[in-house]
Amino acid sequence: MADEMKIGAYICKGCGIGDRLNADQLASTATRDGKAAICQQHDFLCNEDGVKMIQADIDNEGVNRVVIAACSRRAKTEAFAFENVTLHRANLREGVIWVRPDSDDQQETTQEMADDYIRMACAEAKYSKIPESSGQQGVNKNILIVGGGVGGMTAALEASKAGYPCSIVEKTATLGGATAQLHKVIPTKAPFADPQENPVAALVAAVEADDNITVYLNSRTTNISGAPGRFAADISTESGATQTKEFGAIVQASGFTPYDANKLPEFAYGKNKDVVTQAELEALAIAANGGAIKRPSDGKEVSSVVFVQCAGQRSKKEGHLEHCSGYCCSASIKQAMYFKDQNPDVETTIMYTDLRTPGAGGENFYRSGQKKGVIFTKSVVSEVVDGANPTVKFKDLILNEEAEVEADLVVLATGMVPNSGQPTRAELTIAENEDAASAKAGEEVEIRVDVESILNLDYRQGKDVPHMANGFADSHFICFPYETQRTGIYTAGPTRRPMDAKQAMDDAMGAAMRAIGEAENAGLGRAAHPRSGDLSFPSFRKEGCTQCKRCTVECPFGAINEDEQGYPVYNESRCRRCGTCMGACPVRVISFENYSVDTVGQQLKAVDMPDEFSEKPRILILACENDAYPALDMAAQNKLEYSAFARIIPIRCLGSISLSWITDSMNSGFDGIILMGCPSGDNYQCHFVKGSGTAQERMGKVGDTLQSLSLEQERVQTYEISITDIHKVPQIINDMATTIEQIGMSPFKF
Template sequence: MEKKIGLYICKGCGIGEAVDVEKIQNIGKNALRVPVVQVHDVFCSREGIDLIKKDIAEQGVNSIVIAGCSPRVKTYEFSFPGCFVERVPLRELAVWTIEAPEEKQLAAEDYIKMGVIKAQKGEIPEPYIIETVKSILVVGGGISGMTAATEAAKAGYDVVLVEKESELGGFARKLYKRVPTDDYTKGVLGDVNLEPLINEVTSNPKIKVYTSSKIEKIDGQPGDFDVTISKNGSTETIKIGAIIQATGWKPYDAKKLTKKYGYGKFKDVVTNFEFEELAKKNKGVIKRPSDERVVKTVLFVQCAGQRDPEHIPYCSGMCCATTLKQARYVTDGNSDATAMVIYKDIRTPGKLEYYYKEAQNTPGVMLAKGEVTGIREEYDKLVVTVEDSLLGDKAEIEAEMVVLATGMVPTTKEPQDYLIGLAEAAAKGDEAKAKYIETTKKPEFILNLGYRQGPELPFLEGGFGFVDSNFICFQYETRRTGIYAVGPVRQPMNMTEAQEDAKGAALKAIQCVEHVAKGIAVHPRAWDTSFPEPNLTKCTACKRCTEECPFGAIDEDEKGVPFYKPNRCRRCGTCMGACPERIVSFKDYSVDMIGTMLKNVSVPSEDDRPRIIVLCCENDAFPATETAALHRLKLDPALRFIQLRCLGSMNLVWIADALSKGVDGMLLLGCKFGENYQCHFAKGSELAKYRLGKVQETLDRLQLESDRVQMYEVAIDEYWRIPSIIDEFMEKIRQIGPNPFKGF
């Protein structure tokens, strides 16, 4: 279909008073050769929208450029199915942020040119449609997995639940009682009572349960996963649309605490999990392991090996409430019994604080702040040494039993430790160590993903074994599209929190399948029908795209040539930025498109008038800039902002093109990244920073200073930083001086 562009210039929100709209209209008609150019007082009004619709119907306009307000507002009004739509935020980037009238005008003209170029270069994406399997796999039959399975089934989805044990229930089966979930002030312990949930799962015709089973392999992509399940020596491969990993946790290895706490050395030093099993075995009557005598004094040690860099550096979240519950096992029905709790801090968030206050008033329960430094055995008692108490004195306390709150470790930690060990040995070229790790420490993998990046879900460095989910922006969503982490494999949590978590993950899995069926991205660009379309005839098989893709969306054939699995793709464009041959494009986003926009920005010939290009990500930096405009913060008029899907899509050729044209500097604004990353595309901003380190070679070739290109990290709520970042960068540019290519 032949492209026909319509340029629609809005005069509302003060635009008409701030810029010469008639001049912009003439530029559109004459310089840019746009066949249809219209001006209206308020284009988002019914009359304005009808005018655009009339041009679509009568003049065949199919590519629309609306110059007015931010693309983040009026999205419903400016939706025209079957048309390419580009929004140019004159209001935010010219009118509200620039003071001098002549500079407002020049900025408006530049943004109009770039908007029209985008419409000229862009095409309406065609969705990638496959025959989608509307079923969900849940791996793990504990409280999280069963809840996720029932919620998905209630929504009408077929569910396959795989549990490695012979029965459902997970760790919750080992519990005697549970922390209260409603009336916290009375302190009445709740029954675990898993049978109703287990019966709901096993009796639901939409849920197929595999017990004593494991995942042999997972191949494919969202909407079309091939999952091989093994049971009793036989295998079965089924089609699955989306996957939820709910494999839970296991206790920290208390044998590592022998030296300090005497675990394994003294029979009556047990973990909180073993104490729970004792209570269940004897129906609440606590008998110590050494002689089966009913105990009257039990000392609980909080954070035993937790919040400790030598063991577990994090807080497990549920231990304090669990200890308060277990203290009641000791005192309930025994008025002579005493439960002593030695804590670093008590952490009972939310309504559990009422439960903590109730425990403070419970007869027989004693709570004291302190640090347990040692445990020894004297006759038939244990003597616990406590230091750093509130009184500052060293104390020794006798008890018949000691219970260590050892904390929770995700089931994913062991596979992750193994993979880390292999990677470190490979990096050092230590083949002997790699072979030793392979032969002695190889764990049983959980998902066994058929991804070139590895058999398990990715993890954050310093994530302590928990599955990497973008917990700031997108809960549950891992770096493997269509695979969601839920419960204690994602972060420490109690049973109630795990059940809530499972409901959210089920909804995310459903969203994934529905989006794939429509051919649109799953997240975060949940409206996007585009996907990467590489020109493989020019591919050199350098593998940069496959290695840098954060989501494992690109595999390689036997010759090393990449091939895409589009439903794994998040549409970030990282592969586009990685490719040195510039062969990766989207129909509405390409290296050529952005490059042409850069080349058409006006560059003042006067030496004292700089021109700066700002490339910023659409998720944090660009919204932060627009928020700065909303607050009427003024920005240097030398800047021209170009929005990228992700800073990871930045191709280094853009820097060379802009600087060789005479642009004085380039400022890159991306999401924050690191251990607590916020980048919507996980690695995009970090990869941009890495690539920027290689820009020096390009600038040296152009005989330009490396400080002309700088990158800053900005969170979406840090709009107030935008002016100071710009001022700091502009000062550097003024010190360096004008670009010597200016005027050529």
């Protein structure tokens, strides 16, 4: 496309805009200040006729930068969806007339507000380009599945059924993983009364029968480079033979390792042979092959068994697991049934604190266990005493007394430790390096971990997917369970969160869906969640780059590698388009086609700046587009007023804020600056992981700048805003206005 820029500005007079504002003046602002080549007014811009008017200008007049001066960018998006143009919204409804009183004395400042938003939208238009995919990768429908347990096999089978070829890389000699070691599994179907046949054999048969699935046994991924749509994985066998295959996306179903019961000497594990783990009991059950289960010490048929729930779990004790592994209550019921179904006279007692068998199936299974005579004792086990028969000492919480019982066999319900590989560089840095500053400056931190990597990603930030609580490679988000910090890599099963075989299979199916989605999207150059569909991608001006590595270190998604000279290497399809790299860059060489230092920087410069004595301060608000901006919109919707001196610019993430925006706005005479981002901390709400936190750190440095300009510290403030802070956002703006009244106008007005 001959990219001669042509701005068309369209001013809507509906929803009261025409009544409250001087539309002719807005039009002249657009043409005079905004340099719009075409400017049209319409009574009802979002209706068919209005949209047609704009489309006609695009088609006939060559308009390729469309400025809509109407409602919020969040409203009427389906109407204003034009192709092959950039779109810019001057928010005159939610941003101006709905937050200002309809009175004559306020008319002037309200109009100024609207004029500024038009100037800003035009400025943004001027510096925006139409995003196009980089073409770095095409559609690669091959899915790599790491782990050949029930999860991995399910992912492969289901993706294959949808037409996507899969490769399973399994480190052992057989498929089936942990589930293969089970006698039977927890029931998955009504009436949820009995243990169910192990699904592994059927899955293995199906995998083997599927031409679309390639299985690599005794193999590991020894290196994975590239990005979604063009992952290159080295698949190495134990013998060292390596082949490299290309994939569109990856499912990591690497399962779990049973907790090491040797860490539980208090339960006589290792001392008494008849104290076993749940996993070991499965082996005994398989050995019994439907007959009486015999205990390890002397081969005696077990006539009494005690299950100790939460063994080494749900505990803050050193070496214990803090989490609940979720599956062990049902697993113990299932195992108790192994005994009861074979011989109802075997005494089976489950010692638990909270019996966790949720859902429809769970409760039915619990009841079925009781019906079969499994005894449930709410109790805390303190000790298992070694002896000819192990003796379990416990406190019965119902009868409120200490007690003990001897049993032929004691089964410890120990939990799951996720096979999630190595911590990332950042996680290690936080854990090991008190002086986080050195890490921020991009200093090398040696990765010293005795855990083997699962994926061996050739990523600047570490070899595996970042870990969440308790070491699980989980999503941080409730609404987005597959949202890892490594685009195109989806974890499933117990590596993601504790779960049983059935759940792992369901989970793997979802992960397969995500992998397919990402393989398709990456091929088209589209961003993944939350900026789904965004075609823009970051690039940098090499000649300006100082190889400082801040962008590669700070990218929350590990999207940027470094070349030998230390220049950043962008991987478009790993990138989530948050702009954190842009905010990190001290020399401002990183930009997106439609989001750059200029698209924001020129907006704040476009604001008309009244002089120091006008009593018309200007407050710049940089608001996170996902939470703060909607909150501001909703405040407007509820007609909550805020200062006419506010000028709001939505930004992708607080992490993308370039310090130059702050210094430039101070230098151009803004009296106050408010940054609104998402809550940070352990329960951070930023979908770009750490935008607010990063911004707060960076703003620490603004203090010096303010000082050097002899400006008050209060002029720049950062807030953590949730989307529900609808009452709070106008208050924050008004408080800033009050502060400015108190400390006076900025002297930097020209």
